[in-house]
Amino acid sequence: MARLIIVSNRLPVSLHAKPDGTYALKQSIGGLATAIGPYHKSHNDCLWVGWSSIDPETRTKVEIDKIRDEFARRRCVPIFLTQREIDGYYAGYSNDTLWPLFHDFAHEAKFDSSTWKIYQEVNQKFADTVAQLVNPDDTVWIQDYHLLLLPAMLRANFPKLKIGWFLHIPFPSPEIFRQLPNGKDLLEGLMGADLLGFHTEDFCVNFLASVRALIGIEVDKDGRIPVGNGASQRFVTVDAFPIGIDYGLYRRNAHSSLAQAMRHGIEAVSGKRTRRVSTSLTAESQAAAEASDQEENWWSAHTGDELPEVELAQSAAAKRGTEDNKVVVSVDRLDYTKGLPERLRAFDLMLSRYPEWVGHVTYYLLATPTREDVETYRKLKDQVDQLVGEINGKYSLLSWEPIHYITRSLPIKPVCGIYTAGDVALVTPLRDGMNLVAKEYLAARDGRDGALVLSDECGAARELTDAFIVNPYDTEAVCEALHSALEISSSEAKRRNAAMQARLKYRTAGLWSAEFLSTLRQVSDPRMADRRLQSAQRDHLVREWGQSKHKLVLCDYDGTLTQIVRTPGRAKPTHRLLDLLREVGSIPDVDLYLVSGRTRETMNEWFGCLPIGLIAEHGAWHTKPIAGETAKNADGRTITPKRYWRRADGLPDPDEWRPIIETIMNKSVSRVPQSFIEYKSTDLAWHYRMSDQKLALEQRERLVDELNKVCPQYGLTVMRNAKVIEVCPANVSKGEAVKPLLGSGRYDFVLALGDDTTDETMFTAVSGCAPAKDQDDVLGAFEADNAGAAKVGVAQSSATVGTTMSESDAAKPAKKPAEPEVAWTIKVGAGETNAHSRIATPTDTARLLGYLVAESEAVAAGTALDDKPQTKPRNKNKKASKAKTPTKMKASTKVKAAAKAKSASKATSK
Numbered sequence: 039m040a041r042l043i044i045v046s047n048r049l050p051v052s053l054h055a056k057p058d059g060t061y062a063l064k065q066s067i068g069g070l071a072t073a074i075g076p077y078h079k080s081h082n083d084c085l086w087v088g089w090s091s092i093d094p095e096t097r098t099k100v101e102i103d104k105i106r107d108e109f110a111r112r113r114c115v116p117i118f119l120t121q122r123e124i125d126g127y128y129a130g131y132s133n134d135t136l137w138p139l140f141h142d143f144a145h146e147a148k149f150d151s152s153t154w155k156i157y158q159e160v161n162q163k164f165a166d167t168v169a170q171l172v173n174p175d176d177t178v179w180i181q182d183y184h185l186l187l188l189p190a191m192l193r194a195n196f197p198k199l200k201i202g203w204f205l206h207i208p209f210p211s212p213e214i215f216r217q218l219p220n221g222k223d224l225l226e227g228l229m230g231a232d233l234l235g236f237h238t239e240d241f242c243v244n245f246l247a248s249v250r251a252l253i254g255i256e257v258d259k260d261g262r263i264p265v266g267n268g269a270s271q272r273f274v275t276v277d278a279f280p281i282g283i284d285y286g287l288y289r290r291n292a293h294s295s296l297a298q299a300m301r302h303g304i305e306a307v308s309g310k311r312t313r314r315v316s317t318s319l320t321a322e323s324q325a326a327a328e329a330s331d332q333e334e335n336w337w338s339a340h341t342g343d344e345l346p347e348v349e350l351a352q353s354a355a356a357k358r359g360t361e362d363n364k365v366v367v368s369v370d371r372l373d374y375t376k377g378l379p380e381r382l383r384a385f386d387l388m389l390s391r392y393p394e395w396v397g398h399v400t401y402y403l404l405a406t407p408t409r410e411d412v413e414t415y416r417k418l419k420d421q422v423d424q425l426v427g428e429i430n431g432k433y434s435l436l437s438w439e440p441i442h443y444i445t446r447s448l449p450i451k452p453v454c455g456i457y458t459a460g461d462v463a464l465v466t467p468l469r470d471g472m473n474l475v476a477k478e479y480l481a482a483r484d485g486r487d488g489a490l491v492l493s494d495e496c497g498a499a500r501e502l503t504d505a506f507i508v509n510p511y512d513t514e515a516v517c518e519a520l521h522s523a524l525e526i527s528s529s530e531a532k533r534r535n536a537a538m539q540a541r542l543k544y545r546t547a548g549l550w551s552a553e554f555l556s557t558l559r560q561v562s563d564p565r566m567a568d569r570r571l572q573s574a575q576r577d578h579l580v581r582e583w584g585q586s587k588h589k590l591v592l593c594d595y596d597g598t599l600t601q602i603v604r605t606p607g608r609a610k611p612t613h614r615l616l617d618l619l620r621e622v623g624s625i626p627d628v629d630l631y632l633v634s635g636r637t638r639e640t641m642n643e644w645f646g647c648l649p650i651g652l653i654a655e656h657g658a659w660h661t662k663p664i665a666g667e668t669a670k671n672a673d674g675r676t677i678t679p680k681r682y683w684r685r686a687d688g689l690p691d692p693d694e695w696r697p698i699i700e701t702i703m704n705k706s707v708s709r710v711p712q713s714f715i716e717y718k719s720t721d722l723a724w725h726y727r728m729s730d731q732k733l734a735l736e737q738r739e740r741l742v743d744e745l746n747k748v749c750p751q752y753g754l755t756v757m758r759n760a761k762v763i764e765v766c767p768a769n770v771s772k773g774e775a776v777k778p779l780l781g782s783g784r785y786d787f788v789l790a791l792g793d794d795t796t797d798e799t800m801f802t803a804v805s806g807c808a809p810a811k812d813q814d815d816v817l818g819a820f821e822a823d824n825a826g827a828a829k830v831g832v833a834q835s836s837a838t839v840g841t842t843m844s845e846s847d848a849a850k851p852a853k854k855p856a857e858p859e860v861a862w863t864i865k866v867g868a869g870e871t872n873a874h875s876r877i878a879t880p881t882d883t884a885r886l887l888g889y890l891v892a893e894s895e896a897v898a899a900g901t902a903l904d905d906k907p908q909t910k911p912r913n914k915n916k917k918a919s920k921a922k923t924p925t926k927m928k929a930s931t932k933v934k935a936a937a938k939a940k941s942a943s944k945a946t947s948k
């Protein structure tokens with residue numbers, strides 16, 4: 039069986055020696071372990087290869103064997119590195135050369151040919167370890183900048199292996215990247231992979247520009263780099279996969295009693311809970327004032343006005359009550375890329391520019407030590423220590439100090455306690471691939487207020503566009519944003535957060551790994567690699583969805599929402615799928631239609647109770663969306679509301695043609711064991727999915743030939759679908775069936791999804807329902823909209839959805855549509871298609887629908903997804919960015935209220 043082998047610098051668990059001489063493994067905390075850890079844990083066929091962090095030179099062979107066994111029990115394969123290898127590969131080339139350079143700190147980067155040599159050797163050591171355990175049909179997923187050469191090293195020995203690689207840090211611009219003496223070797227190392235993933239489109243663009251500059255290869259319209267020539271040509275796909283967090287984990291931990299206790303403690307110390315601080319502030323202010331008036335006191339040499347103590351204490355005491363006291367928090371590894379000194383200067387400026395905050399805002403600064411043996415990091419720690427000392431010395435009062443500085447690692451619950459206590463989170467890295475802290479803060483404050491001040495230099499700023507986005511180098515801007523964040527009203531903060539939280543809740547770490555692995559499978563299959571729905575296109579689709587007023591979703595069932603199974607009756611929808619369809623159908627401005635070849639009886643039985651429309655037997659029957667009531671009767675059984683089915687007009691009389699076609703098909707049934715006929719009211723279908731495929735395919739050609747001779751005279755047509763040949767009225771097709779909907783003029787957004795040839799008519803109808811926009815215009819708009827997608831040559835067609843024009847309308851000059859009018863057609867699986875994009879499996883369909891549900895929730899909660907962060911003009915910021923139009927109603931309330939109204943209107947329109 040094909041397995042997944044994850045390869046990263048470190049393993050997700052670390053080993054601890056116990057006093058009795060045995061070993062225990064502890065789960066590591068951190069982005070990678072939480073993102074891929076659950077997949078690794080829940081899949082028995084998944085292995086993880088990485089550095090054990092154990093020096094083999096300090097252990098006996100017996101000990102090493104014991105350690106290997108211990109790791110093996112957790113499906114981990116340890117790699118042992120000597121001190122020389124650690125110095126050269128890890129501390130040297132990875133952390134002294136690549137880390138600074140990739141974070142735009144070229145001046146910190148060291149170029150040393152000896153560390154480069156060891157980096158190559160250690161990459162080879164990883165390759166040798168993987169080679170010993172990999173099977174040719176396995177999938178290998180390599181992580182990060184430590185292993186840039188590994189893909190090509192593996193590819194050399196395993197031409198068919200599926201290899202993916204993901205970069206957790208930024209990819210620099212080509213101007214910076216080309217400073218690396220071995221840049222070309224690194225890029226060629228990556229060219230061994232099938233899929234290269236980055237956090238954002240910008241990093242993809244940078245990477246592709248470097249490939250163009252250093253290797254001279256261009257990317258094609260599907261985001262693929264061709265490598266090699268002739269028969270040995272392969273493609274390397276490049277795309278963005280923004281990593282998420284385990285949202286539920288942070289939300290749960292934030293509610294733990296330990297986190298709550300931490301929160302209460304922080305609030306007490308910050309004077310939010312008791313009057314202790316407030317009382318002492320008043321006393322201190324009075325004491326300072328009195329002291330300045332007294333003779334013989336050294337203070338008496340000054341007037342009260344000159345004494346900073348008096349001013350500080352008085353202004354601190356002047357602010358009424360403790361309810362206005364605020365807590366600012368931040369959680370970082372003590373790394374120079376995280377921008378701690380710059381942030382502290384901004385905090386200092388805020389206290390001096392807005393002294394009313396003195397005594398009333400407390401900054402909890404958790405700076406976890408990292409790479410302490412490296413000189414640059416030691417210097418950074420000294421600098422941060424000094425700045426914290428200076429600020430505390432400058433502003434502290436006897437009962438209050440501005441910064442609580444913690445320089446050790448804390449368990450996750452206290453970290454969540456800090457998040458929950460923080461009225462404002464200051465997340466201002468100078469450069470960061472994603473930054474998980476910003477997302478964790480929002481998860482910990484799920485459903486609550488709290489303001490996020492976020493650097494525009496991190497990947498998270500592309501998604502968290504309702505944060506106060508700042509240039510982290512701009513001290514003034516950070517100061518002003520912090521001040522505005524402290525002043526923001528609770529309702530406004532909640533509104534901003536709700537939209538971001540709705541998206542984060544869906545775009546989790548689990549979704550990230552599922553999305554990457556499914557893309558890797560798709561791009562490794564040459565039948566499905568063209569027209570792939572790239573992440574920029576998907577984001578574009580999601581944005582259009584969020585911005586449109588009335589949406590129509592046309593979705594096939596078998597092969598599109600569920601896998602094709604051997605027995606059609608077994609393709610019954612799961613509860614999970616039904617819940618998803620119910621969710622989509624319940625969105626107030628969405629009409630979802632399942633468009634299937636199934637009988638209306640089956641459609642009724644399986645989907646009748648959902649708030650969606652149904653089109654059965656390829657369009658011969660249809661029923662409108664109804665109110666989705668799932669009331670139970672006295673026996674506890676779900677009551678399915680009555681549906682009104684309508685038959686398409688002008689269909690040939692089945693009594694005339696059915697006996698003839700049945701006779702022809704019966705011959706195939708007798709020749710191909712386990713094939714059978716399905717009887718539908720307007721249609722006959724010969725199924726052969728359970729039969730011997732070779733025999734069935736031969737018979738299929740004979741059957742089609744014979745049917746083609748007879749069908750036209752009865753007004754019938756023959757369709758080849760997934761393992762089925764169907765005969766149905768020639769004037770019936772999914773395309774014809776959806777035309778009235780497309781022509782209704784009601785929808786400004788249409789999405790059609792399907793997997794087989796019957797769905798092609800639907801794609802044609804959707805794409806061709808209106809002449810609309812010029813393809814170039816659309817592409818141009820898209821390019822302007824999303825530079826990343828443009829660079830990888832994305833083409834997404836769009837068409838106006840059928841507005842029926844009256845004669846008088848036709849006489850008028852054409853008006854520019856007021857709303858975006860967009861049509862998306864997506865093929866699921868392999869095969870020729872007219873659809874604009876392709877996804878691989880029904881799981882991808884479900885994931886895409888999930889994105890849409892989350893976006894509708896986000897829009898209802900606040901603002902529509904915007905791909906441009908609200909970056910303020912640099913050096914000019916006097917006021918931090920404000921959010922867009924506020925929405926008064928709570929997200930969930932609004933969605934629910936509107937869904938209720940929708941149900942009511944559907945119910946009455948029946």
Ligand code: GDG
Pocket residue numbers: 067068069070206207281369370371404406446447448449450451453470471472473474475478
């Ligand atoms: C790299 C990229 C990208 C920190 N201190 C403690 C603690 N943490 C946790 C945080 C968060 C994680 O460490 C830090 O994640 P970041 O994303 O902020 O940064 P990096 O470590 O640099 O990670 C980054 C990431 O990879 C994933 O792709 O986002 O851009 O540089 O989870 O909570 N956790 C605990 N105690 C601490 O003291 N428990």
